Every structure is written in C-alpha cells, then in structure tokens.
Amino acid sequence: MKSVRCETKRFQTGAGIQIEADFWGDLNENTVILLHGGGQTRHSWGSTASDIAEKGWCAISIDLRGHGRSSWAPNEEYGLDGFAGDIDSVIQEIGVSPVLVGASLGGLTGMYLEGYLRPNSLRSLVLVDIVPRMNRSGAERVKSFMFEHLQTGFPSLEAAAKAISAYNPEREIPADLEGLKKNLHERDGRWFWHWDPAFLETSNTKRRVDMQDSDFLHSLCLAITVPMLLVRGRLSDLVTEVEAREFLREFPNAGYIDVSGAGHMVAGDKNDIFTKAVIDFLDSAIH
16 A cells, blocks of 8 residues: 655744644545644654545644644643644634544643634544543643653653653553654753643643633533544543543533553554544544
C-alpha cells in the first residue's frame, strides 16, 4: 500500500497564537482533527493519523497552544476558551466540518467548542478517556505525574521512560527511545517536557476553574447535539467504570468503547485497538 503523505502546516489564530499541525492525506469533506491530552503533543497518537488517512480521510493532528511546536500563550492564557478558540480558527480556515477526536484536555476542548463557542461546527465528537464528571483522585494522580519533573526535567531519555512506566505500568519501556524526543526537548544536558510549565501553574485560576467545574463541563455536553463516542481505557483511574456508566446514563445516545489493557493514555497504550475503534466510528458516520 502506498504510504500516506504528511505535510506540516502552521496557522495564525485570532489570538495571535501560532498553531502547528500535521496533515495526513489531502483535505476533503471527510476530515478528522486529533487533539492530544495535556502535557502531550501531536505526536502522541502513534499510527492513528496515518491509518485514518489510509482509509481516505484527512487526519489533522494538532499541537495545542503551549504544547509541542505551537506558541506558548501570552499571559498564561490556558483556559478552555483559549484552546477552543485556536481550534475554531483552524476549522474556519480549512472550511470543513470535522470529526474531532480529543484525548483528555483535547476532549474538554471539543466539549467547549461544540457545546458553547461554536455549536454545530463539528460533525461528531470522540471523547478519549474524558467525561464531564471525572474521578477526582484519578485527575490528581495525572496532575501529580505532570508536576513531578516539571522544573527539574530528566537526566536522560532512559530516566524519562522509566518515570512514564512507573506512572503507567501497562505500557512497556520501548527498546528505541527516539520517539520520546517528540514529547521532550533537551536543555543544558537534561530533558524537559515539550510544553509550557505555565500550563500547570496553580496561580492560573481561570484554567483551573473551567477544567475542574464538573457542572460547567456537564452543561457543555448537554448542549451538544452531534453524535458522541466515549473511548475509555479499562484500567483508567480518571474515567473509571462508575464515571463511564454515569456518562452513558446521562447521554444514552453516545457510543461507548472500553479498551482492555489501556489506562488513561488509551491511544499510546493500545494503539491498534484504539485506532480500529475510531475508524469503525468514522465508517458509521459516512454510511
């Protein structure tokens, strides 16, 4: 099979933020936007983007503001309004109503975009291990992991891989660590996460409020009328079976996939199973 072409593009948003994105395949009416989780980058999807493109869709994986090679936000503006505003700018520029697949922070961004900022801008919304009423202890565990090496970094890629494995035992340490360089950058002989530390600063009250207010997030989902799919990692402690059942009870028309052997980082833990679930959902969207 012929390999799918990948082209990197940059977008200037209304807020003056430069957003970097990889386009897999040619832009067409069947387009998917992939939004990573907090502290990750557009390279966190494994082969998902290229596999989707091989099915005839255009897959666009984006670095959210403050992450990867997109601009850091001025004045530490990391509220959902900022994240969603950037993606809205991208969608307006490409001129296509996409399916949005959002992991964690990316899913919250999709909720805000479709449920408040610009309703009916999406064709459908896939929430990857995120729901409005998430498990608080699981959320704190994620935040603690992100904080742990925020300022000190890692002495080596091996140390970073071990830290990830300690947090996420389901994922084996890869034999080739080169892939980690896409989520880390080297500075003064140490390796640091490839995102703005201000994203996690507790002084940024606005960011904390809108992302932790379960009633507010729930109201966003209530306003969404396009099809939704929840993809949960069965071992996730952020969206446990309890939170998943509550979400499906409140949104009975939403689809649901439970990925065995995956934790919160579903796409990275079980990329093949996750990708098949997304492609099956996309197939149902056009038939």
